[in-house]
Amino acid sequence: MPRIDTLLSAFPRASLLGQPTPLERLGRLSEELDIDLWIKRDDLTGLSFGGNKTRQLEYYIGAARAAAADTILITGAVQSNFARTAAAAAAKYGMHAVLQREERVAGMDPLYYSSGNIFLSDILGADVMRYPDGEDEVGADAALEACAEDLRAKGRSSYIIPLGLGHPPLGALGYVQGGAELAAQIGGFDAAVVPSGSGATHGGFLTGVRLAGITAPVFGICVRRDAALQKARLEQVADALATLMGIPRPFGCDDIFTWDGALAPGYGRAGPATRTALQRMARTEGILLDPVYSAKTFAGLLGLLKEGAITKGQKILLLHTGGLPALFAYQNDLGFGGAGAL
Numbered sequence: 001m002p003r004i005d006t007l008l009s010a011f012p013r014a015s016l017l018g019q020p021t022p023l024e025r026l027g028r029l030s031e032e033l034d035i036d037l038w039i040k041r042d043d044l045t046g047l048s049f050g051g052n053k054t055r056q057l058e059y060y061i062g063a064a065r066a067a068a069a070d071t072i073l074i075t076g077a078v079q080s081n082f083a084r085t086a087a088a089a090a091a092k093y094g095m096h097a098v099l100q101r102e103e104r105v106a107g108m109d110p111l112y113y114s115s116g117n118i119f120l121s122d123i124l125g126a127d128v129m130r131y132p133d134g135e136d137e138v139g140a141d142a143a144l145e146a147c148a149e150d151l152r153a154k155g156r157s158s159y160i161i162p163l164g165l166g167h168p169p170l171g172a173l174g175y176v177q178g179g180a181e182l183a184a185q186i187g188g189f190d191a192a193v194v195p196s197g198s199g200a201t202h203g204g205f206l207t208g209v210r211l212a213g214i215t216a217p218v219f220g221i222c223v224r225r226d227a228a229l230q231k232a233r234l235e236q237v238a239d240a241l242a243t244l245m246g247i248p249r250p251f252g253c254d255d256i257f258t259w260d261g262a263l264a265p266g267y268g269r270a271g272p273a274t275r276t277a278l279q280r281m282a283r284t285e286g287i288l289l290d291p292v293y294s295a296k297t298f299a300g301l302l303g304l305l306k307e308g309a310i311t312k313g314q315k316i317l318l319l320h321t322g323g324l325p326a327l328f329a330y331q332n333d334l335g336f337g338g339a340g341a342l
């Protein structure tokens with residue numbers, strides 16, 4: 001098997017991170033939970049509040065530049081971190097960004113439509129389209145194709161970052177690199193806990209750490225679909241990624257773990273376990289998590305510990321994927337009143 005950096009060097013890459021993200025030990029939580037807990041700070045990837053999409057965009061922007069595109073088209077939830085980070089990356093390389101906002105979460109308050117990533121995308125100067133459905137990946141991608149066609153008629157050249165399966169998962173390459181980066185920092189661990197949404201992060205990370213020789217379980221915490229659907233999706237992402245890299249998939253289907261105990265009440269909504277996890281990380285370690293992804297992921301770690309899938313004394317890696325601007329959009333939803341007056 002060729003080295004990871006040799007495999008990755010076949011793909012054009014825009015350098016958005018510049019340096020490895022920190023790996024930190026969480027001393028107080030380690031003591032409270034009786035595990036050896038480490039956090040990979042991919043909330044600190046830089047570029048407009050950071051997050052996991054910066055790694056994924058290194059390969060998408062690399063491809064867009066290789067294709068001499070002048071505009072990046074992307075679709076996502078109204079509070080999409082991917083769209084906001086794509087707008088920042090496009091700005092950095094002198095490209096336009098068109099963000100398509102899908103209605104994925106019903107019944108949100110006005111802040112959801114004005115604050116957080118919406119506000120930041122406005123500052124970054126992105127153009128915006130709307131898509132009325134939040135569960136139609138094929139339709140959302142087709143709307144981007146139609147937009148690209150319109151732009152082509154005006155002499156513009158677009159690069160589409162697709163949402164649906166069936167496209168080469170270039171973004172997952174960023175987490176093959178991220179997994180290898182972590183392996184070099186940490187050496188090994190007994191289990192890792194990562195979010196699992198589109199699957200680019202989970203699939204790329206699992207591939208990266210396996211290629212780096214780490215065999216410990218990687219638990220994907222479901223943020224969008226139930227565990228069975230997400231596992232099936234992961235298999236597809238992992239197969240497409242292996243095909244893209246021209247290697248056999250470096251793990252079997254029984255090595256894909258998905259856990260959905262913190263998913264309720266659904267995508268983009270924080271249930272009690274998620275809210276408690278967000279509060280606990282903030283008040284024990286001073287580290288902020290977001291309500292849609294990273295707090296759910298930490299809630300997953302706590303759930304796996306409770307169920308015995310993670311056990312006392314183990315060295316555990318938690319991947320912090322960022323998403324922090326959404327905190328402001330969910331301010332009323334989360335309803336933290338502060339600790340109160342003395």
Ligand SMILES: *Cc1c(COP(=O)(O)O)cnc(C)c1O
Nearest residue numbers: 081197198199201293321322323
């Ligand atoms: C998009 C996102 C995820 C999920 O990553 P996928 O690669 O889509 O599975 C996790 N955390 C944050 C903060 C995100 O923005």
